Every structure is written in structure tokens, then in C-alpha cells.
Amino acid sequence: MGIVYSNDSTAIAYDKAGSGLPLILVDGALCSRTNGPNGPLAALLQQHFTVFTYDRRGRGDSGDMKPYDIEREVEDIAALIEEAGGSAFVYGISSGAALALEAANRLSSIKKLALYEAPFVVDNSRTPVPEDYMEQMEGLLTSGRRSAAVKHFMRKGVGLPAPIVAIMPLMPAWSKLKAVAHTLPYDTLLTLDHQRGSALTLNRWSSITVPTLVAVGGKSPAWMRNAMQSLADVLPSAKLETLEGQTHIVKPAALAPILNNYFLK
Template sequence: MSSTVTSADGTTIAYTKVGSGPPLILVDGALCYRDFGPMADVAKGLAPTFTVYYYDRRGRGESGDTAPYAVEREADDLEALIAAAGGEVFMYGVSSGVALALEAAKRPGAGIRKLALYELPAVTDNTAAHWPSDLLERTEQLIAADRRSDAVKLFMKTVGTPSFVVAIMRLTPVWKKLKAVAHTIPYDYRVLGDAGYGKPFPADQWSSVTQPTLVMDGGKSPEYMRNSQRRLAEVLPNAQHRTLPGQTHMVKAAVQVPVLTEYFSS
């Protein structure tokens, strides 16, 4: 069932509600929304056990996009969804959605009972190239010049997508969908903050996130990604770490669903 909530700044946030059971909110990563990305399949798999809410982050799909952008406003969007779901929820964040879920969880009285997180895009050591220091500025310049395709290409290069894969993607209908939400790429960089610049996570960055948290990575993900997830689990006050064998950043719904079902049901 498709519905909307109104965020604190008046932005309309569109969401879909499926299933029955305790409420569980899914938080997408960069460039993804209800009609494009992994969450519809994840929601379908979780629906027999949970009432699942998945939504279009602001600026994507059917959600609004009130200027100026601020990370706090995106966290407000989740606060509005939590209220619509009854005020007490489980939450699962993927990729940049991890950082957004953590922003929501660290607020006083967040209403998040347990968190599950999959692969925060972070480079916290020297096992991979750090993001360019001017990445956000360059991306915003490309968007301002309406060079959406170039902004998507820069993003793909930054996250390590092979150039031949990008070349193939540009010939498919997928590229049009990516370009349609290219203006939200800077939003994700702002949510992620310093995550990609080779710095260790500050020990107190999420000190108020005391909810039980499951931090996950894929067994076939790059070394830098797996290192970062272990460090994330170490700095969170109440976290455990788990590797999903055979998985990459594009984790399969069929692998996620039983892990999440077990974790949130325990």
C-alpha cells in the first residue's frame, strides 16, 4: 500500500507498507528508491514476519525535495516514518542508508528498537584509494551544469565500478533512471561525511547509538569495505559484526532476508 507522510520541513515522503508483524523500516543507499533498487525484493521477503516500510528518500521517486538540503532534514524524514509506523520500529540501512539510519538512531528518543546495517561505504585505512578531497564540490558543479550523466560517471568511478561496466550501463535503460536521481548524489556524500577519506571513525561519533546493532559485510567485498565494517562495529556501543559468505555490496535479498528475520525476531 503506497502512502505519504509529511516531514518536519513540509516535504512529502512517499512510502510503501507491506506485510504484518512488528514494524521495520528499510533505508536505501545512493541512487535507489522504491521502483529502482533492492528494497522491494527485501520487503517482499520480510513481509510474512514484519510490517515493512520502504520509501523514496527525498529527491527520489515520488518524494519531494525541499531546498536547501540538510542531513538533519533527511533524518527528520525517518522520524516522520517512525511516527507513522507507531513510534517504535526496527530499522535496516544499506550502503549510504547506514549513515542515515545512524543519524536517526542517535537522536534522543529515536524510537528505533534494533538496527541492522549493511556495508557503510567507508575507507578508513590505506587498503583502497581515498575519495578525492573535492569530490562533493565537483559533483555539485556537475549537477549545477545539468551534466547528470557525468555526475553519475564520477560517482561510479568513486565507488569502484569498472569503466567497462559503466560503458555498458550507459547503453541500457538503467542509465536513464540513474540520471533522474543524479541530483541526490551530493546528499549521500553529505550524509556520509568524512567516511571515504581514510580517517578512522571518531570514537564518540555514534556514542548515543546504544540500540542493539548488527553490522554486516559481504565475504567477497573488498578488504577496505570489510575493514571498515569491523571498525564500525567496534565504535558502536552495542554492536556485533557478521560477514555474509559469498556476498558483495550488491547483496542478494535471498541471503539478507533470513539473517534479518532471525536477528529482529530474537
């Protein structure tokens, strides 16, 4: 494990593996470098790249500093890029894709960008995230109800059916999810403005000219596929790729060849 210090002196923990051009993997909500899809993905990418996985602030071995601001998370990525040699490729999944977009909008050191299923709601194919979603989330966390906060995220944020959410506390990983529940508002700030049922908010990133791969699972719901098509349409140098047979829980073995092919071109 290595440590870099962000602009506000927050310690950001990372792992580095492989050789080749640097590639930074950005996690989505509730994940970290030891719990989530990017660890197994890194193992498949390290043959061609120097792969950095890291704990986003507030998670794992990384520090945190209040108040939270999206700019601080962008500065965390900037610190990792500096550690990597001054430029890097960046891949983000789910709300990590939204963070990667924010980073590409502000950092010229990102040379190529790849995104998998940023959780945007841009039309009426899914119920928008409720107006009071963040207020409810913060209320649950303030009262120490971490389990309820994770359920709130899964039900109202992700849109999972209530019966599935009800049994999720039986999963072995539930305790790990609760441990980082306090970071859910961070992911909410990254995504909430783009979950209201309109594609117009995506114009925020229309000035990103870095080559971008926008990927989506062929078995993901229509609202997600529509959102990624809209995002690819907004980004000037983007192409959309559909991974047939995949969902939001994308298999690293299906994703790694796509990323290898894209970043090595």
C-alpha cells in the same frame, strides 16, 4: 502508496506491506522504493514484519526542499516511525546505512538497527575519496551533466574500475539512475567525512547503544570489510556478521534470513 509529511512539510511517499512489528528500510544512493534492492527484500520480510519502503526526499514520489540538511532526512524517518506507531526497527544499506546511523544517533524511537556495508574508507586498503569530490559533483549537476555526475559517483565515490563505468550507460536502468542524480550530493554529505582513510571519524556514533547488526559481504573488497569491522568495534551494542559469498550487491534471499533472525530475537 501512502504519504507522510515531514517536519518541514515535505511529502514522503511510502509503501507498507505485511504484518508484525514495523521495520523501515532505508535505501542507498540512486535507489527508491521501486528501483533498488529494498523492494525485493521487503517482499521476503513481510511475513514477519510490517515493512515500510519509502522514497527518500528528492526521489520518486517524494517531495524535496532546499537547502538540504541531514537533519531533514532524519526527520523523514521520524515521520515514518510515527506513522508506524511510534517505534520501529530500521535497516539501512550503503549510504542508507549512514543515514540510519544518523537517525539512531538522534531518535530514541529506533528499537533495533541493522546496517549493510556503509561505504566508509577507514584505512589505506582503498584510495580515499578525493578532496574535491563534492565540488566536482556539484559542478556537473549545475551544468546539467547528470550522466557525468553518475559516472563521477561510480568511479570516484564507489571506486569502480574505469572500463566498467564507461559501459554503464548501456544498462537499461541508466535512465533511472540519471533521474535521481541530483540527490547524489545528499548521499555524499552522509558519507564523505568517513571516506578519508581514518577510522577515528566513526567515533561520531560511539554513543549509539541500541542493538545493532553490522553486516558485510564475504566477497566484498577488503576496504569495505575493514570498515564494517571498525564500525562494529565503535558501536557499544553491535555485532558483526559476514554473509559468505555476498558482495555490495547483496542478494535479498541471502540477507532476509539474517534480518529475520536478528529482529525477531
